[in-house]
Amino acid sequence: MTIRLYNTLTKRTEPFVPLDGKAVRIYSCGPTVYNFAHLGNLRAFLFTDILQRVLRVVGGYNVRWVMNITDVDDKTILGSALCSQTWLPEMGGQTSDANANLRLFTDYYSKAFFDDLAAIGIQKSDFVAIPRATDYIAEMQDLIRRIFDAGFAYISEGSIYFNLNEWRKHAKYGRLFTIDAENFQQGVRIDADEYDRESVSDFVLWKARKDGEPYWDFDINGVSLPGRPGWHIECSAMGQSLLGLPFDIHTGGVDLRFPHHEDEIAQSMAGYGCETSNFWCHNEFLEVEGRKMSKRFGNFFTLRDLMNRGLEALDIRFAMMSAQYNSVLNFTFFGIESAAKARRRVQEFIYDLHEPPTAESNTVVNTEELQEQLYSALADNLHTPKALERLFAFMNENRPINIAASSRNALLGVFGKMNDIFAVWEIKPRPSREIPEKVKILAERRWQAKKERNFAEADALRAEITLAGYAMKDGKDSYTLENI
RNA sequence: GGUCUCGUCGCCUAGUGGCUGGGCAGAGCUCUGCAAAAGCUCCUACGGCGGUUCGAAUCCGCCCGAGACCUCCA
Numbered sequence: 001m002t003i004r005l006y007n008t009l010t011k012r013t014e015p016f017v018p019l020d021g022k023a024v025r026i027y028s029c030g031p032t033v034y035n036f037a038h039l040g041n042l043r044a045f046l047f048t049d050i051l052q053r054v055l056r057v058v059g060g061y062n063v064r065w066v067m068n069i070t071d072v073d074d075k076t077i078l079g080s081a082l083c084s085q086t087w088l089p090e091m092g093g094q095t096s097d098a099n100a101n102l103r104l105f106t107d108y109y110s111k112a113f114f115d116d117l118a119a120i121g122i123q124k125s126d127f128v129a130i131p132r133a134t135d136y137i138a139e140m141q142d143l144i145r146r147i148f149d150a151g152f153a154y155i156s157e158g159s160i161y162f163n164l165n166e167w168r169k170h171a172k173y174g175r176l177f178t179i180d181a182e183n184f185q186q187g188v189r190i191d192a193d194e195y196d197r198e199s200v201s202d203f204v205l206w207k208a209r210k211d212g213e214p215y216w217d218f219d220i221n222g223v224s225l226p227g228r229p230g231w232h233i234e235c236s237a238m239g240q241s242l243l244g245l246p247f248d249i250h251t252g253g254v255d256l257r258f259p260h261h262e263d264e265i266a267q268s269m270a271g272y273g274c275e276t277s278n279f280w281c282h283n284e285f286l287e288v289e290g291r292k293m294s295k296r297f298g299n300f301f302t303l304r305d306l307m308n309r310g311l312e313a314l315d316i317r318f319a320m321m322s323a324q325y326n327s328v329l330n331f332t333f334f335g336i337e338s339a340a341k342a343r344r345r346v347q348e349f350i351y352d353l354h355e356p357p358t359a360e361s362n363t364v365v366n367t368e369e370l371q372e373q374l375y376s377a378l379a380d381n382l383h384t385p386k387a388l389e390r391l392f393a394f395m396n397e398n399r400p401i402n403i404a405a406s407s408r409n410a411l412l413g414v415f416g417k418m419n420d421i422f423a424v425w426e427i428k429p430r431p432s433r434e435i436p437e438k439v440k441i442l443a444e445r446r447w448q449a450k451k452e453r454n455f456a457e458a459d460a461l462r463a464e465i466t467l468a469g470y471a472m473k474d475g476k477d478s479y480t481l482e483n484i
Numbered sequence: 485g486g487u488c489u490c491g492u493c494g495c496c497u498a499g500u501g502g503c504u505g506g507g508c509a510g511a512g513c514u515c516u517g518c519a520a521a522a523g524c525u526c527c528u529a530c531g532g533c534g535g536u537u538c539g540a541a542u543c544c545g546c547c548c549g550a551g552a553c554c555u556c557c558a
Contacts, residue, residue, distance in 0.1 A: 389507080450518095
């Protein structure tokens with residue numbers, strides 16, 4: 001099925017076709033590993049996960065997915081510096097080698113990042129590579145040399161800058177974002193950078209070494225410029241190295257459109273002489289309890305924070321799918337509860353489909369039509385809310401018990417396909433719970449007591465069963481025991 | 485100041501000019517000593533004011549309100 005995606009480059013929703021007609025090459029801006037992933041990060045990663053899953057399952061494509069890890073920047077350097085407040089004992093012992101400290105620090109958060117990915121159902125095996133920026137320093141330097149040789153970079157105070165004024169004479173700057181240079185609000189963050197720049201809008205390609213900070217040697221144009229890469233250059237170099245330019249889809253949060261992605265386009269065009277990506281797809285931000293997530297508002301959460309509160313990662317994954325990726329999502333605790341219940345309802349439906357049919361099971365289901373509806377919703381710019389609506393509408397119209405045996409496998413197939421994308425259910429029979437013998441006996445005694453209308457005794461036994469961690473649910477002629 | 489997005493049932497999220505979207509919450513019923521689960525039923529909203537139209541939540545205008553981005557925050 002043809003998939004349509006909103007392309008920030010053309011500002012239109014367009015049918016997607018891989019450039020080489022076969023495999024889809026996706027590059028996603030990954031995390032800067034200076035802290036644990038927060039909800040906003042998760043939304044960005046989940047968006048790309050859904051994207052690549054839809055391309056595989058609905059589009060039938062092979063996908064080559066790369067997500068980078070930024071392990072060198074101001075924050076990671078700050079965090080790994082000697083005497084840093086954020087250095088944890090678990091990271092190991094610091095030495096006088098700043099590069100080694102940086103590695104220890106970012107290793108720690110990279111590992112945490114992979115754990116978080118696994119928790120929210122993103123499989124490492126779906127990536128062809130998860131490159132770390134510091135493993136591609138040579139490639140970045142090569143690109144910087146190319147840009148310099150092409151005349152679009154200059155050296156100042158030991159740093160190298162991209163010359164935007166020069167670049168603007170050759171190409172459009174502002175492909176993803178309407179840039180009105182006259183109206184840049186002056187003075188907010190500009191002063192934060194102590195390096196000299198020719199123009200206020202030039203961005204750094206290579207930052208001069210500072211005392212006590214990590215650095216890499218770099219010889220360019222006959223001079224030695226020890227230092228470290230700028231942020232934007234990382235993605236350009238890794239994208240080219242691992243996927244080749246132009247690739248099919250570049251993803252990231254809306255905030256990255258400018259300047260990060262804009263600069264990436266300029267760099268790659270200036271240095272490699274080619275476009276970066278055919279499609280640019282950006283996920284919107286999320287709000288938490290109606291406000292922008294911020295420590296100031298007390299609504300800033302990492303995945304770990306939420307799991308420590310007893311929330312399930314897959315409920316969070318499911319909740320994120322209740323809004324389309326390119327609209328602002330209001331993340332609330334009530335919303336998580338809603339998501340948890342809705343998710344469980346689907347799971348129960350799947351379990352029930354595995355139960356043996358009865359005499360009532362004679363509804364033949366048009367599974368092709370259902371799948372078509374679900375697929376076309378997802379193919380429509382990853383419209384997960386629409387797909388879920390169709391799924392629930394179907395469930396409302398059909399009870400599992402009534403569905404004919406002949407339809408069940410096909411229907412489970414459809415649910416399986418959905419789960420290949422949503423990845424929050426299990427497609428198998430209801431697991432039989434191992435109930436401790438002790439609890440079984442208590443339950444049996446209570447059932448007897450109840451039949452004898454000895455309710456005081458029954459209630460006492462129910463309390464014991466509850467204490468043991470089980471809920472006893474009475475039916476008409478039998479009861480069930482469930483884990484609490 | 486510039487650019488842009490959005491205001492839908494208690495909450496969250498869809499939406500086509502006309503045929504009451506979905507989830508969660510809530511209400512009633514069935515069931516029922518209690519509790520829970522499950523099933524059935526109900527819950528007709530679209531920021532305000534004008535306009536276009538036979539008909540608008542959906543198109544146009546104005547207003548009000550919320551939010552985002554504007555040089556390294558996903």
